[in-house]
Amino acid sequence: MAGSEVRAPIFSGENYEFWRIKIVTIFKSFGLWKFVEKGIPVSAGKLKGKIEEAEGSSASEDDEQMMESYMKDAKALGIIQGAVTNQIFPRIVNAETVKEAWELLYKEFHGGDQVRSVKLQSLRRDFEYTRMKDDETLSNYLTRLNDLVNQMKTFRETLTNERMVQKVLISLTKAYEPVCLVIENTKDLTSVEFQEVIAILKSQEQRLDQQVIDSTKKAFSTLSVNSKIQNKGVP
Known part of the structure; x- marks a missing residue:
């Protein structure tokens, strides 16, 4: 050192x-x-x-x-x-x-078996009820979910790959429902890798972001055209 x-x-x-x-x-x-x-x-x-x-x-x-x-x-x-x-x-x-x-x-601070059991039960409950927020990015949600999983690991609680895949697919916002359905219908959820699912979801996030950008550009373009028309009509 x-x-x-x-x-x-x-x-x-x-x-x-x-x-x-x-x-x-x-x-x-x-x-x-x-x-x-x-x-x-x-x-x-x-x-x-x-x-x-x-x-x-x-x-x-x-x-x-x-x-x-x-x-x-x-x-x-x-x-x-x-x-x-x-x-x-x-x-x-x-x-x-x-x-x-x-x-x-x-x-x-480590606590006895009973204290640790209560803490773990609380983390399990948080994991079950955690959902992606409407104004939250996919990356931020996955970070928040991963923090919970890591805390559970400190109590020697291990979540399987299949459980993680299922959790993500049922906890995203409605914007991701189409791609989640595609994954569920085309992938074997018992064997598909968690990182593969995340890669597909991130591709969907990029498409959604691009749609927002395109919509914004279109709105500004329409606003600009309308403004020019109104200006021409002014004597």
Whole structure:
């Protein structure tokens, strides 16, 4: 990682699962994840004492290894401290090791099985009732839908390709009904790839956009002609 800097995502109390996945990747990239997951060999207090003793005398090989472990643990703790807002920081202010800080956040925001079950049920309900809005572009709707799917994945909920295809086809606006009918009648919905369906829908979106542009040009052209006729009729 020399010569490069990884900016840790900031956790504000929301979307903990996304933050957790990102921060775990950062810890692993620095070789620090084992300190988060398993902690350091001895307590921070004892380790600090050994370091202070070692600083005043020639350190043994074991002492040097413990010093290195303590420094890496402190580095990992610093990453977590810098990756939370001032509102979240008081929760971990007294943690002396990264493992302790990690577990405090995990217990509060990850939640137990019952809490996770309630959250997942809420996401499932949102997924079922999500529909494309009349004034929404296809890309924006797909982004919104994908955000929901990704949140469900953090709870280990996996949606099949077929389920995603069906969801999109039944949740678009009326402008897409003709192309959706074509897809349903010409494609095997149990095997057609989700990305293939999206590509067809995006082509339809481009045609719809072009129709709007053509209609606008025609309206302006008609308005211009009418204006000229009226001007000619003025004495």
